Structures are given as C-alpha cells and as structure tokens.
Amino acid sequence: MKRFIEVEQLLKTQGIRLTAQRxxxxxxxxxxLHFTAEELVKDVREIDxxxxxxxxxxxxxxxxRAGVVEKHDFRYGPPNYEVTFAKAHHDHLMCVQCGEIIxxxxxxxxxxxxAVVKRFGYQLLSxxxxxxGLCRACQHADPRRAPKHPHLHVEEVVA
Amino acid sequence: MKRFIEVEQLLKTQGIRLTAQRxxxxxxxxxxLHFTAEELVKDVREIDxxxxxxxxxxxxxxxxRAGVVEKHDFRYGPPNYEVTFAKAHHDHLMCVQCGEIIxxxxxxxxxxxxAVVKRFGYQLLSxxxxxxGLCRACQHADPRRAPKHPHLHVEEVVA
DNA sequence: TGCTTGTTGAGACTGAGTCTCAAGTAGAAA
DNA sequence: TTTCTACTTGAGACTCAGTCTCAACAAGCA
Ligand SMILES: [Zn+2]
Ligand SMILES: [Zn+2]
Ligand SMILES: [Zn+2]
Ligand SMILES: [Zn+2]
Numbered sequence: 001m002k003r004f005i006e007v008e009q010l011l012k013t014q015g016i017r018l019t020a021q022r023x024x025x026x027x028x029x030x031x032x033l034h035f036t037a038e039e040l041v042k043d044v045r046e047i048d049x050x051x052x053x054x055x056x057x058x059x060x061x062x063x064x065r066a067g068v069v070e071k072h073d074f075r076y077g078p079p080n081y082e083v084t085f086a087k088a089h090h091d092h093l094m095c096v097q098c099g100e101i102i103x104x105x106x107x108x109x110x111x112x113x114x115a116v117v118k119r120f121g122y123q124l125l126s127x128x129x130x131x132x133g134l135c136r137a138c139q140h141a142d143p144r145r146a147p148k149h150p151h152l153h154v155e156e157v158v159a
Numbered sequence: 160m161k162r163f164i165e166v167e168q169l170l171k172t173q174g175i176r177l178t179a180q181r182x183x184x185x186x187x188x189x190x191x192l193h194f195t196a197e198e199l200v201k202d203v204r205e206i207d208x209x210x211x212x213x214x215x216x217x218x219x220x221x222x223x224r225a226g227v228v229e230k231h232d233f234r235y236g237p238p239n240y241e242v243t244f245a246k247a248h249h250d251h252l253m254c255v256q257c258g259e260i261i262x263x264x265x266x267x268x269x270x271x272x273x274a275v276v277k278r279f280g281y282q283l284l285s286x287x288x289x290x291x292g293l294c295r296a297c298q299h300a301d302p303r304r305a306p307k308h309p310h311l312h313v314e315e316v317v318a
Numbered sequence: 319t320g321c322t323t324g325t326t327g328a329g330a331c332t333g334a335g336t337c338t339c340a341a342g343t344a345g346a347a348a
Numbered sequence: 349t350t351t352c353t354a355c356t357t358g359a360g361a362c363t364c365a366g367t368c369t370c371a372a373c374a375a376g377c378a
Contacts, residue, residue: 017344019356038334052358057335073232075287078334093281104275112268113290120261121295122252128234129288131272136280176375178325197365211327216366237365 003030007068007085014066021051025059029069034080034101074101075132091129097138162189166227166244173225180210184218188228193239193260233260234291250288256297 004027011018018026028043029035035043041056060081063069068085074094080101089110090103109129117124163186170177177185187202188194194202200215219240222228227244233253239260248269249262268288276283 017355019343021357036334050358052360054336054359055357058356071234073234075230075232075285093276093279095281096284102279102281104278106271106275109268109271112265112271116263116265117252117290117292119263120252122254122261122290122292123298124290124292125255126292127288127290129286131276131281131283131286133276133281133283133285139282176324178374180326195365209327211329213328213367214326217325 003083003086007063007083010068010085011066016062016066021048021055022059022062024048024051025056026063029060029063029081030083032083034072034082036078036080038078040081072128072130074130091131093131093133095135095138096132097134097141100135162242162245166222166242169227169244170225175221175225180207180214181218181221183207183210184215185222188219188222188240189242191242193231193241195237195239197237199240231287231289233289250290252290252292254294254297255291256293256300259294 007026007030008018008023024047025040025044028047029040032040037057037060040060041053044051044056045053060069063083064071068083070082070084072080072082072092074080074092076094076096077099088105090105091109093102093104094100113124113127166185166189167177167182183206184199184203187206188199191199196216196219199219200212203210203215204212219228222242223230227242229241229243231239231241231251233239233251235253235255236258247264249264250268252261252263253259272283272286
C-alpha cells in the first residue's frame with residue numbers, strides 16, 4: 001500500500017491522470033514481485049471484467065515511461081514486469097527448473113560495467129545481467145518432479 | 160567457410176543429417192555476426208525460395224540444441240541469433256541509438272558470477288549480461304539523424 | 319527392391335501485443 | 349451549470365513471430 005501511494009504521488013507530479021482503471025492496474029501490479037503482462041490482465045479482469053486488455057497494456061507502458069515499471073526478458077517463458085520504483089537496483093538469478101527468481105546485488109560487477117563501456121568510449125545507460133542455474137532443491141530433486149517456471153511470487157494480497 | 164566445415168563435422172559426430180536445406184541455412188547463418196530468425200528466413204529464401212519458413216526455424220532450433228547457435232534477447236528489437244560455435248565466450252554492449260553491437264570479454268565479471276550463485280547455493284548453468292548505452296558517435300550526433308537499430312553486420316558474403 | 323524413419327513444404331493456427339475508432343470521461347472555461 | 353476540448357476507454361480487428369499438423373517426400377538400410 002505504501003508503494004502504491006508513493007507511485008500515485010509521483011504520477012501526479014508528472015501530470016499523469018490516475019483514473020480508476022489505472023489505479024486498479026497499479027494496485028495489482030505492486031502486489032506482485034514479478035509478473036507477466038497477461039497475468040496482470042487476468043488478475044485485473046478477475047476483479048473488474050470491464051477493464052479492457054488494451055488498458056492494462058497502455059497503463060503498463062505508461063508506468064514504464066514514468067520509470068515505475070521495468071521489463072525483464074528472462075530466457076525461459078514470456079517477459080516479466082516488475083515495479084522497481086523505490087527499490088534498490090538489483091539483478092536476477094533464476095532457477096531454470098522450478099522458476100524461482102532471486103534478486104541479488106553485486107557492486108563489484110556494477111563497477112566493472114563502467115570499466116567496460118569506458119574501454120569502448122560508450123556512455124552506459126542501462127544493463128541487464130541474468131544468471132540461470134539450478135537452485136539447491138532442484139539440483140537434488142528428481143527432474144521429472146518439479147514443474148517448469150510456474151507461479152509467480154505474490155507479495156501481498158490487496159483487496 | 161572454415162566455421163561451416165567445422166560445424167558440419169560436429170553435426171556428423173552427433174548423428175544429425177545435414178540436408179541441402181540445412182546446409183543452406185547454416186551457410187547463411189555463419190555469414191552473419193548477429194541475425195534475427197526472420198532475417199535469416201528472408202536471406203535463405205532469396206537464394207532458394209522453395210525453402211519453407213518452418214525449415215529455417217527448425218534448423219535454427221536444431222543448431223541451438225547442438226550447441227552451435229545462441230539466442231540473444233536484446234531489449235530493443237526482436238531476438239538475435241549468433242553462431243557461437245568455435246567462438247570464445249563474450250557478452251554484449253549495444254548502442255541504443257544506432258544499434259551497433261560490440262562483443263566484450265571481462266573475466267572478472269565471469270568470476271564474480273560464480274561468487275554470486277555460491278551465495279545462494281545455486282549451480283550456474285548460463286548467463287546473459289548486456290550493456291546498453293550510446294556509442295561515441297551517437298553521444299555527439301544529432302539524435303534525429305541516426306536511425307534506430309538498423310542493419311546487422313554481415314561478416315562475409317557466401318555465394 | 320521394399321521398409322522404416324526422418325525431413326520437408328504448405329499453410330493453418332497460436333499468443334502476445336498493437337492499432338483503430340467510436341463512445342465515454344475529466345477537467346477547464348465561460 | 350453548461351460547453352468545449354483533450355484525454356481515456358472498451359471492443360474488437362489486426363499484426364507479427366513463431367509453432368503445429370500433415371501429407372508428400374527423401375535417406376538410409378535390409
Ligand atoms: Zn546490475
Ligand atoms: Zn527483481
Ligand atoms: Zn559472460
Ligand atoms: Zn556476440
């Protein structure tokens with residue numbers, strides 16, 4: 001809820017109108033850690049079926065432009081979105097077997113990125129750094145047992 | 160041409176049949192540094208219009224399974240493929256303005272990745288590390304001049 | 319030669335995302 | 349309030365990349 005209100009204020013300062021539909025989309029988005037666009041569509045429409053798919057996509061794009069939402073192209077499954085507003089920068093480690101996503105920070109890598117771009121005369125704008133592997137459980141489990149990239153993590157349930 | 164023959168031999172040891180269609184797809188693929196699936200379809204069909212789209216995709220998947228081709232999801236534009244067979248591991252730096260792609264190696268980052276996964280008890284299988292920024296030219300150029308993510312780099316022209 | 323299996327072309331199909339447009343709001347002005 | 353304008357929306361058609369199906373077609377083999 002706190003995140004929701006912070007974002008609400010940010011949008012106001014940017015002159016972006018927070019309609020009822022947008023508020024619902026945002027409220028559901030901040031409830032997730034990572035989510036796909038279609039998951040969010042489904043989730044939102046379960047609460048209010050009159051909200052059109054296009055509206056969810058438009059709002060997602062809006063929030064992205066406003067710097068509230070980031071898009072992650074994980075190699076397995078469809079792209080993932082994340083409300084990164086008011087969250088420290090982090091990169092991701094994913095279990096290719098069960099789909100668990102871990103967020104990590106590694107300042108030494110971030111520093112080396114600057115060194116790399118300097119080598120080529122580039123100005124660094126952004127980066128993605130994703131590690132893929134097997135979590136401890138999946139290293140030992142029967143590979144036929146675990147489902148591939150299932151459910152996403154829901155942080156809290158907002159009514 | 161050398162790469163083509165090396166790959167040809169690798170496929171033979173894996174018992175994968177190199178049909179005329181597959182050979183054409185492969186021959187065109189090794190001519191590129193990075194390419195999209197649809198670009199390769201177009202390219203191949205310009206030489207032999209009887210080759211079906213499905214065949215190009217199937218061959219790409221085949222080469223991927225054989226460890227010959229890698230897929231890169233750059234954030235801008237459609238996914239890119241690369242024949243990485245007999246090439247040293249590298250990561251990528253992309254200019255978001257003109258689309259230039261630079262390959263770089265940074266062993267210290269590779270080492271730190273191992274440290275990260277160890278922290279979480281993971282076994283590292285693979286990773287992607289992409290830096291996005293502005294090349295020297297685009298930092299100074301009028302932003303309206305340069306086209307966005309254009310042409311891909313062709314390494315050699317194979318008849 | 320026939321048998322078996324793998325491969326292909328053609329085209330239907332899918333899923334994710336975009337676009338269009340008429341109808342519906344929210345403010346701002348009067 | 350009413351009116352004007354600009355923004356937003358729902359509905360659904362559309363696009364594009366990629367996948368699937370299947371009948372026809374080769375390769376390799378006995
Ligand atoms: Zn980072
Ligand atoms: Zn995250
Ligand atoms: Zn690397
Ligand atoms: Zn490369």
